[in-house]
Amino acid sequence: MMNSVTPAEIQANGVGFLPGLATDLVIFGFHQNQLKILLLTYQNTSLFALPGGFVREGENVNDAARRTLTQRTSLRDIYLEQFYLFGDQNRHDPAPLRAIMVGKGIQPTEDHWLLRRFVTVGYYALVDFTQAVPTPDPLSDSCEWYDLACLPPLMLDHQLIVQKALETLRARLDFNQWVAPLLPPTFTMSDLQNLYETILDQKLHRSAFQRKMLSLAILERVEKKYSGGAHKAPYLYRFINSPAVSAQPIQEWS
């Protein structure tokens, strides 16, 4: 989170930056069937950290993240997206920040701005592994690719940030069940189509919609109970899994 800031800016104690707000970047590459991310180490510490930085007064938050992305990869026009604001109070831990500053020869005061509670905006970037030029900054020893499958221990909640970025990628591979809370527990295919059409603001082809929905294997048909006119009633469906942030988008593949 610190590495786009210079020692002089650290000593200026937050002047010129938005208070309590940081950015952290999970920069993904794909090489030899491995997902990789960029990590930095700080001088005179053994701390591994995500690239990141702070937001200047008069600077858009997204622009601050993009500034860091460009500095760390030497690439422009990279796919970059926010995915989560990490705002839990228990992420506040001044110890590693103090260690980094001491490692740079700075003795922070007890109320130094970097020792206060910060929230951080998590971003992920998708880059072509072969094009990026990982570049450390004045505060870090190295900027290198690490296999996601065997990361070193990361500082603060950076492990959680990586995990959440990965969950976001996975969920986006397929995420069709999130609409469930807008519907009653069981519904007809026509109900579902109405909802999709309303959200998309577009008419959908009825049989294509039904075929697609059934192909996703996220719906199950509810057993019809016998009643007089039941042979005319439409089928009722429900979602196999209820949605959640960590929805399981996987099963339809296996």
Add this chain to the structure above:
Amino acid sequence: MMNSVTPAEIQANGVGFLPGLATDLVIFGFHQNQLKILLLTYQNTSLFALPGGFVREGENVNDAARRTLTQRTSLRDIYLEQFYLFGDQNRHDPAPLRAIMVGKGIQPTEDHWLLRRFVTVGYYALVDFTQAVPTPDPLSDSCEWYDLACLPPLMLDHQLIVQKALETLRARLDFNQWVAPLLPPTFTMSDLQNLYETILDQKLHRSAFQRKMLSLAILERVEKKYSGGAHKAPYLYRFINSPAVSAQPIQEWS
């Protein structure tokens, strides 16, 4: 953004809250084939606004949002998800905040905390329209459902927040093309499957994967150029549209 805060807290000028950080909630319901959201109006102004609030020291940001959601809907265990951090500098406009305070009989100082630059965490909630009990707070005249299709003008960038929430819903209906930046412009089905398997950390069934991918209509096969052994080479594919935050997940339906 203000309505979970009391007049006394406003006059305390930010003491006890995280600086520069707000939450705004787009609370969606679905009724009679209309998507609806909850809006508030402020006393003695004609401003319409999203429900929202601030984050207390010692409070998680998500908990602050959930506190507001419960207060405005009288519902617990509602689907609530962050979708974006609105952090552009040009969203800073002290005029409506001043009007709201004056409407409550408060004369703010020039450097009052509510007149400074804020970033806001956007959340959306999906609720059962028939269960929610829209509830204004001490600062607002009303809390009511409005059709998304004909909203009144909203204060600050709240119109943008609603638009972005809607785009998020639409994109999540299908969002399979986002992986494109991790691949070269053309790739084999096997390349694509390797990437999916790596992200999901799970083996996929080859023919099921291919069938699903082709059914999504997001790939097009690249014309094979003649070469000696070409009859044995696998097909190459590319994504029909390149991904973007506002990807068009729609066409596969029509």
